[in-house]
Amino acid sequence: MKKIYKIMLGSLFCFALIMASNVSMIGFAQRQDTSEISIEGIWEGKLKIPGGELRVVFKISKNPDGTLTATLDSPDQGATDIPIEEVIFKDNTLLLEVKSVGAVFEGKVSEDFLVIEGDLKQSGQTLSLTVNRVDKAVEILRPQVPKKPYPYIEKKVAYTNLKAGVKLVGTLTLPSDKSVFPVVLLITGSGPQDRNETVFGHRPFLVLTDYLTRQGIAVLRVDDRGVGESTGYFSQATSEDFASDVLAGVEYLKTCKEI
Structure with a gap:
């Protein structure tokens, strides 16, 4: 009986060692996983x-x-x-x-x-x-921002400023595809701007485009060179360079049959 008792104690001791080892391994694995979590x-x-x-x-x-x-x-x-x-x-x-x-x-x-x-x-x-x-940041509601589907045509366009070798990408909106329309080319202000002139979550050019197109006027808005999908380098450009980008937009609009 004593012999069996000793064997049981030995077994319990081994079991305790195994459990302690497992707990240690689990703790190590948890620490390992935590260390791999990023601040991103x-x-x-x-x-x-x-x-x-x-x-x-x-x-x-x-x-x-x-x-x-x-x-x-x-x-x-x-x-x-x-x-x-x-x-x-x-x-x-x-x-x-x-x-x-x-x-x-x-x-x-x-x-x-x-x-x-x-x-x-x-x-x-x-x-x-x-x-x-x-998982997701709180959404900021902008009631003035138009919601799709729009009651007009919107299409992505691209053209090149041949003088500078810069590709300019933007959006052209048309009241419909059944007529010819007057057009407005929106020109951004100072600083690098995307086609919507986004600032602090506001998109004034998108709002203006929506209003004008609903009134029967086509609108072209474009990412500045070096911004968004347009190529080139904004920081190296001069006022004359930006003016040539605008003129390239005018030349592109002359080729559109809807304008």
Whole structure:
């Protein structure tokens, strides 16, 4: 009986070792998986301010060279894709600096990479901010933005500024395909602009295009050179270069049978 008892103790001891080993391996696997989780993704939280709350969204991604890049959305203020100039992630601490609005966020990332708790500093004030990882950022509703399907024809077009060797890509809208229409070529303002002249989530050229086309006027809007689908280099272009891009658009419209 004693012999059996000793064998049972030995078996229990071996079982305990195996269980401890398994637990250790599971713990190692969990730590291994956690270490492979990236800071990249969408992080959303609410900033408590006097009189209410403001939603804050950080979108973090990785460049081809491995460096991090990020943007800031403030949905309740109608601001989107504000560049975050400084993005540093080290020792599970995230530092984001938004120089355009004079704000700095610094927070500690949880072990499971689902929550970041920290502070947002701006204009001499420090406010607590906790952001959570989400699958999709909150959608900012723009009631003035037209919704498809449109009651007119919309088609993607492309033409070349032969003088500069630049391909310009844009959108041409036509009231219908059964007549010839007057046309407006929209020209963007200063700074690199896409065909919708998108700024802080607003798309004024899309709204203007929708209105004019519904009134029987064809509209051509184009990505600036070096922006969107257009080729070339915006930063190296002069006012004369931009003027030649516009003239290339005029020449293209002359070839359209609907105009």
